[in-house]
Amino acid sequence: MATRTASKGTGVRNKGSREAKADEVVAPAVVEAPTDAPPGRTDPELLIRASVLLADAALAAKQAGAEMTAATFSWRVGLNALKRPLWAFGALASTARALTNPGGLGFTANGGVLGETTRSAAALARLRSTPVSMAVDAFAMRIEAAAIEHPNLAAPLAKDLTDALVAGKRLDALRAARRLVDLMGVTRTLTTVSPVLMELFALIALLDENPANDDFAWVTLAGGVPTTDPFLGLPAGLVRQLNPGPGRAERADPDAILERCLARSSNEIVSYIDDIAALGNHGLALLRRIRCTDGSERHVLLLPGTSFGLLRNSTTQDLVGAFDGALRTDTTYTRAVKQLLVRSGVPVGSDLMIVGHSLGGITAMNLATDLDLVSTYRLTHIVTVGSPIDNKRPADPDTQVISLVNKYDVIPNLDGRGPSSPNDIPEHWVELAWLDDTYDYPLSHAPQSYSGTLRNAMPQHREHVNALITAYDGEIVGNQPYLLLDK
């Protein structure tokens, strides 16, 4: 069941979020998102609530269809039918009517081999069942709600695009996208639609003739990690075949720029993000040893994000690795990091904090789900910067998750939890979000953009994070880069 628990529009999402809002500092280009609809407009909260009800109804209708499909094709029911043909006629007629009544469930056969074959045939024939109609309308309401918070989405050309996708008119959608790109350029177009990107992908998956990708839409509706891609419906397991390798970590020497940056490091979130930026995206990660003020030795891992040069390279920080990390939890990046920890001799039972940007944040969360890792080390904090992590949960309920999100950035929304998604994060997570439209994507996603915002426009968020990681205050006694490779 889809749920909605957190309030929209606050910069800080956790218990006691009201205090943070009271002493915000707002710079001209960076604002907290508006909380109320303009007068004379439908309240976005009402739209979200309605979308949740529609989503629940869609899932219930789909479940009813699955149950009756199972009844229709059950061999035991067939055996009964042979013994009692009159009953069989009545039962079959009633289930067939229930499964096909256009005023009721529509064509809703699904589940089991025969059910899925029937559903696939219906998808090819573009027969829209009631659950699908409800799901489409639920997504449409989410898009309407997002358009209130992001006025660019309500602009005519963007509206043409979203309306065409809601109607299932792909050619019209392509034309609208083309017009948008002609007017705004690719990066501004991406930034414009990014708040509802997952909803648009889900609509494409649901309304095309390919039945294999429908699961993507249902997972986006209900919340969770997709098991297929939204276009071809390729299973997540296939991505693993494209990203093979046991993962390996090799000690590396820092170059002069990195060395200068590391010399200025401190236990401070802006410093960590600057260090990640200095590491670059060519496979490096950093292990820092800190002799803390309480006498303990603790460790911090810094994990950078994806290199966009090639689809695949020899390091763990490539595009294929990013897809792998989004869909699964055991990847070459996580395996290489685990090898790094063993290789570097981090003692068993040590306190560990992981700070990751983009794919690095996804990997941090994937590591947090790994029972082997959390049973070997005590993962106290995960700090993610611009990472889509909201659909995964750490194995240790005591791990403090801190998520830094620029709502103008495309990437954090790719976990299906956009501004109008009803699915929320656990109460004890800390999500610090703001709207910085200084740069379009991809600059809005760069770690330098995040560190700049925290340094200048959002010092309260900087202080908030620093207050949560004081256990790692102390003297840095080791900064060691490692090169992480797939094989």
Place this chain on the structure above:
Amino acid sequence: MTVLHDPTESREPATARPLENVLFGAALAAQRIPWIDAPARALGLTPLTRESLTRQLMSHLKGSTSGRPVRLHTPFGAYLAPLDADDAADLLARAHDAGALGRADHLTPEGRRHPVAPHAAVPVPPAFLRDVHALAAQEAAHLIAARHADATVSWEDWCTVAGRLARRVVLGEAAAEDTLLGDLLAAAGSAEDAHEYTERAAALHRRLARHLRDGGGLVDVAEATGEETAAAVEHTLDLLTQATTHTARQALALLAVQPALPAPSVRERAEAAVDEALRRYPPRAATSYEVLAPFRWHDVSIEAGTDVLCATAWLNALAEGPGAAPSLCAVPGECEAADLAVFTARALVTALAEAVEPVVLAPRLDPDDLPTSLPPATLSVALVAADGSATPAPSAEPAPAPAQGRTPAHYAALTRQSAHSLEEHAQRLAECARDSGWNHDAVGERSRMLLLAHAERCRRAAADVRNAARWLAH
């Protein structure tokens, strides 16, 4: 006791003949292929099922060796197998007293060996047991609240609640939501070898250390008596988790299919069901024990290095009459941790039986011919309210996919619930459409009309599905 006693002369254990070795190896192999006797079951040829053939083999071995333990050589290892439950308990007790009993390994039907946590129990005062009933009642309420539309509780939800009950009893409220503790315990229990077990156990001890410092639950009692150790807490937590996750669920199924158990009150029926579940389906169906030093049991000399195989489930099936339920603890003798585990399982089953009526949906159980294994993960037990209705509170988790190949009555129950659910959704959509918040603009009015249209479709769908349910129920 069937073994003759000669105080003057010791002898080697009897050795099975080659054909007996082959048959025993085949019986072990058949455990790994659950479907191997599916044709015999489908045709009703009970004497040709795995259980019957194994029972016949064990009877033969018992008869040919006069009931003495027999040495068996199989492709899966060489074992000394007692052929009587009492002999097995007595032999292990003798080995334990002689200091010859080494590591115990749990042997799964799939052929895997998992080291068993060593015995180390904490005395439990009677006053502590009152709290167990209260905790069990609270967790039973959570189980009832977690039911799906067909009134069943998924295996995952059951394990979550049962694990939490075990943690609350042993470690107190602070550990209730520490799911990592449960994961580490499960990982230790499924370790492939001693090395992995040692690492997993060490991780578990590190995690337990904080709870031991903070106190709560049994830890406070242990401190009061001065006998607190991490090993004792781990052992107790392990046994309680097994009893609440596995045995309690199986007991519910037995309670459902054996209403004629000779016990008048709900509590007595529940307790009898738990004992029956332990006797028929011990959590460790087979355990092997390493003998570290030679010892003598009656007139039989057991050498060091021998692997003693206690096929508890097979021995129980062979026994004439019900017999005593085996202990949850792998080590023979009194174990207060095992007693507390059984007590907690009984409390949980009692609390559930007092609130709801269990109904077994799958597999089909014949009270006169119960299966020799009943994996709790595959059990589907509905918890139906006393008035026969099965309307649960809405669950936050998506309903599981309906099982294939069931009877019309099963689907009738499911679809009846779905019709009810669709009616509720129709009402909620219509109620949302009545909200005055839609009055402000065209988007709002369009949304209202969409909600009303979908409410109407849900209503019609509910009527169609209810009609189909009626036909299926005929």
